Structures are given as C-alpha cells and as structure tokens.
Amino acid sequence: MLAAQLTKKRTLFVIPVLAILCVLATASFSRPIHAAPQEVPESAPPVQTPPVPSLVQQGKLIFDYTPQYAPKWTGNTLTCTDCHRLSGTVPYASPMIDISGLFPMYSKRAGHVITLQQRIQECFVRSENGKPLPVNSPEMKSLVAYINSLWTNGVRNKPYKYRGLVRLPELTGNAVRGKAVYTANCAACHQDNGEGIPDAYPPLWGPNSYNDGAGMHNNAKFAAWVQHNMPLQRPGILTPQEAYDVAAYVNSQPRPKFNQAYKTY
Template identity: 50%
Template structure:
C-alpha cells in the first residue's frame, strides 16, 4: 500500500528508481493493519487487512487467488501463453482506482456486454482476459485457479455495497484524440524504454512486455489505442503516473499499437 499511497498521490518525484523497482517486484504490497472502509471515495479506500483472510480452505483459496493474480504464468501455467500477470495491468493486485481494480466487481456481475451481445458472468469476464490478454486458454470455472481468483475478488470487495461500481472502476476514459506514432516513439524512448526495453520485450521482474510474443494479443482490450491511452495516462510511467498529457498518452499508445502483437484467433484459445 505504500506504493499505492505514495505513487498514486503523486508524491513520487523524490523516490529513487531503485525503490520503485523494489516495490514493483513485490506482490500486492499490503501495509500495516488498518480498518477497512466502505469506499465512497476511492482515494481513502484501503485494501482489507490480510489478517482478515479467514483460516481454513476458504482462506487457502483466497491466498491461491492472490498468487494466481500476481504471478499468473507460474500459478496458472497451463492457461497462460505469454509472460503477463493480471497485476501487470490490474495495478497492485487489482486494488487501485483507475488501474482497473477488482474491488466491487463480484457485486456488479452478471452484466450485459456489447462485444458479446449477451449477459456474462464474472467468471466469463475473467476467461476473456485469460484468452486475449494472457494469450492463453479457458480454464475450468470450478477449478482451483478460477475459484481462487473469484474468492480473492470477493474478499477485496467484502466491505463494498453490492451492485454499486467502485469509483475508478475499469479504464477512466479520456477525450477521443488522434495519436501521432512518431511523437509517441520519442516519448517511448525517453520515458518508457528504461523499464520496458527499447525492444518492448520488457525486463521482468522490473516491467512486463508491451509487444511481441510475451505481451497481450491483438484481440485484447489493451490493444485498443483509446484504452491503452487511458491506462497509460493514469498509471504510467510507473514512477510518475498522471504526468503525460492525454495527447502524449495517445501518441505513445499509437506507437505501441503499431508494434507486432500475437494475432488473436478465437478457436486457438478455447
């Protein structure tokens, strides 16, 4: 949580890169025990204290869910095709407003989705990220990995009001702009390559891949320029989020979009 509070509030200028890298390699960085709050403001929300994870099989399932979320290629190996973990996109274990949080999601599914033109369950939404964002495969809905992920999201949401979306859910949209890939290339070299590599292949455990075989597929939400721009604007550069203008976020997203991504063919991901 130190990282959430320090970085997301923007007091990071003084923090050395090495410190950031240290935090970035840790799993969900829960801080000292605090009182969980029902969130009406995402800024004051703190993740539940890990001490509230129950003992016994349910607690074991939640803990497995945390492991799957933070180290997906290791703990859900059979269902993942690249080197991305959920937490690489769903920031800090899915606990950060505007960083696609998991908080509150179990209480708002099933929901209607335009892409599928049907009502889908929470599990089905997770399957889609396995197929498209993890370039992997569907996993059994009643298997330990899926059950753990749902149990974890449920535990994160235990003080939320059912049916009410968490503030800063999903990607907070930016105005629609046209990105310039050439300008994006300069921004990338100056502000992103230090962590993600000039070749976009990432430098784990410092930072994940942005293109190439170890990144998301071209069927993933992150492959849409507007979505990536919104993600980047609020979450990147990791050591200085909210520092790019919306136009710069579009430029760099357009540049990354122009790079090769695994081609998504649904039948290969069932």
C-alpha cells in the same frame, strides 16, 4: 555295505538340521505381521504440516504470479497485477474492488450478459494470450474467491468510485510522435525492443505480450490506462494526446494474434 552305512549316517545328520530349519521358519512366520507401534519419545518435536493456503490466498498468488501459478492457461509472461496494479487495488488501473457485486452484467463485446467467470476467461484468452480456463477449475475458483474478497461495499450493482480507467477525450494517436514519447518516458524500463526485463518490467510487445484481441490493444483503453498509471515513477505527466500517441506506437508493434478458437461467447 559301507555305502549303505554312509547313507544312513547322512540321513541321521540331515534330519535334525531340517528340524532346526523348520523351527526357525515357523518362528519367523509366526511373528505378528504388524509390529506394535513404537512409542514416540516425549522429547520428539510435533509433526509440522505446512499451512494449506486458503482459496483466497491461492487466488491472490495466481493474480500476482499468473504464469507461475496458472501455467496451463497462460500464453505469455504477464500477470494480472501487471495491469490490474497492486493485486487489483489501484484506482483507475481497472481495480477488482467491488466488481463482484456487478456481475453477471451486460458486456458490449459479447452483446449479452456475462458472468464474472466469463470476464476472467476473456482476460486469459486476450491479455494473457492463453486459454479459457474452465469455470470449475481450481484456478478459476481461487481467482473468484480472491476477487470476492475485494467486494468491500457488499452492495449489488454499486460500482467502486474509481472502477475501470480514467475518462480521456477521444483523440487520434500518431505513432511517429509516439515513438519519441516512448523513447523519452518508457524505454528505460520497458526497453527499446518493448520486451521489458523478466520479473521486473513487463513486455509491451513481442511474443510475451498481450495479443491483438486484448483491451490494451484498443488505443483509447491503452491511453487511459497509461495516462493515469505510467511512467511508473511519475504517473500523470503525459498529456492525453501524448498518451494516445504512445498507444498508437506501442500497438503498431508486432505481438501475438488472438486465437478465434478461444472466443468465449
């Protein structure tokens, strides 16, 4: 009897507790799922979204800092602007000015007509010792947009007056004499070991340089580029013969091999 009474008392106590719990639960579930948006106080600063770089700006970044902005497709530390100087604007440093109006054009190396995109791929697989970036990749689209922005004459098939490299007589370089030219005129920046100084002076040979399929590995092209553009502080001081000699020396040094699998044609 005592036990039964106790049980009854407990039941009497438990019922209201359950009821309260039920009310609380219903209350919490019946709250609206989406709280009303809080009003932004008028003094709050406007939300700052960083400006999205245009395709042209993105292309210039890739051109100037190639390994940083196109890491998937580069295999060394060279930027486009290391050779196509000052973002592709320097006369006879193979400038990008007005080349958009020349492509598609016949390529001696390919033996047929190639597009601007294919020409860019060539510099990636040879000068950049990298891979042929796809025509539809964002990097390719940006680079083409940047190069198109330098089409200033707007005329088809009319090359810029200072396109390409200076014309030098055809000579034969001597690597032994070239080493002396190098020590006197180049080593201060590009270093005795040819590897340059990261972010200051680009490498001329070694693992971070252009490969043996690159335009620069052709002594006539190297000599023409260097004669007009180097040494940086006094370009033009080398005679054509000295330019060929230093080309023979630099291009006899070790460097990456062109990967035939990346031939773009």
